[in-house]
Amino acid sequence: MADFVNELVWSHSRARSFAGCRRAYWFAYYGSWGGWKDDAPAEVRDTWVQKKLTSRAMWTGTVVHGAAEYALREVREGREAVAVEDAVRGAVAGARRDMEGSVSGAWLARPAKRVGFREHYYDEPEEAGAWTAAIVEIERQVRALWESRPFRRLHEVPERIRELEELRRFPVGDVDVYVVLDVMVEDGRGGAVILDWKTGSHHAEEEIAAQLGVYGLYATAVLGLPADRLTAMHVNVRHDTTTKHTVDAAAIESARERIRSTTAEMRSKLVDVAGNVAAREDYPTLPAGDPQCGGCGFRGICGRR
Numbered sequence: 001m002a003d004f005v006n007e008l009v010w011s012h013s014r015a016r017s018f019a020g021c022r023r024a025y026w027f028a029y030y031g032s033w034g035g036w037k038d039d040a041p042a043e044v045r046d047t048w049v050q051k052k053l054t055s056r057a058m059w060t061g062t063v064v065h066g067a068a069e070y071a072l073r074e075v076r077e078g079r080e081a082v083a084v085e086d087a088v089r090g091a092v093a094g095a096r097r098d099m100e101g102s103v104s105g106a107w108l109a110r111p112a113k114r115v116g117f118r119e120h121y122y123d124e125p126e127e128a129g130a131w132t133a134a135i136v137e138i139e140r141q142v143r144a145l146w147e148s149r150p151f152r153r154l155h156e157v158p159e160r161i162r163e164l165e166e167l168r169r170f171p172v173g174d175v176d177v178y179v180v181l182d183v184m185v186e187d188g189r190g191g192a193v194i195l196d197w198k199t200g201s202h203h204a205e206e207e208i209a210a211q212l213g214v215y216g217l218y219a220t221a222v223l224g225l226p227a228d229r230l231t232a233m234h235v236n237v238r239h240d241t242t243t244k245h246t247v248d249a250a251a252i253e254s255a256r257e258r259i260r261s262t263t264a265e266m267r268s269k270l271v272d273v274a275g276n277v278a279a280r281e282d283y284p285t286l287p288a289g290d291p292q293c294g295g296c297g298f299r300g301i302c303g304r305r
């Protein structure tokens, strides 16, 4: 099998990582590269394993997104709608398996496929009842999603679902960009609605608007949809709110400019731009004692356990 090539492909999450701790960015996109190989050096393997770690809060969102994707795929492919009780049962059973595999360490046999929690890997002190509360929250959010108007509406017009958690890659200027839209649905009038599920307790509106702008860029540049026929909705399942965002020509242009400028900055740090080679010493750590380190997945390999 041919080796994968480590390319600099822009994504919203990569840009966010670059804006944070530079050493964590280096670990995520360079230091962990190839860690999945059987013959990977121990340090590279450890970095890759730590890249795969999730937290209880992030995982809650992943489980709810997974339930939504499964249900929408079923109806889009013409199968029966998933009843809410079945969705809850499936999500909770999967969540319990994830927790057991992480506690026992079984996930380390297949870190790319199974779930490992920072809380277990770093043996963090646990708040009593935190895991039970997470399961309760997953159940609550799955029920809230099934009740939400946008989710119910998708079940009425499954043939109009155009994108559903598919990884897409497309060129923007001289860089390729990855996007994964939670859902894009045709509105039946030549336009489309981009839906983004959010599950966390806090999401900055500015951040969401920037992400939706990139999706708008994809919809216009790749799918050929007119910018004035796009609507974006951010559905917060935790708080049961739906917020409409404008994805107009200005928002799309701003996304294009952000991709251009952040890519130029990322490239300026490379020792070999054509080969996408980055030297660890060019990506500094945060000052010792920075509170971000306490929640960082790479704190082991970084020496800040």
Ligand code: SF4
Pocket: 021, 022, 023, 024, 027, 284, 285, 286, 290, 292, 293, 296, 297, 298, 299, 302, 304
């Ligand atoms: S432990 Fe701190 S300094 Fe090290 S990568 Fe993580 S955030 Fe950066």
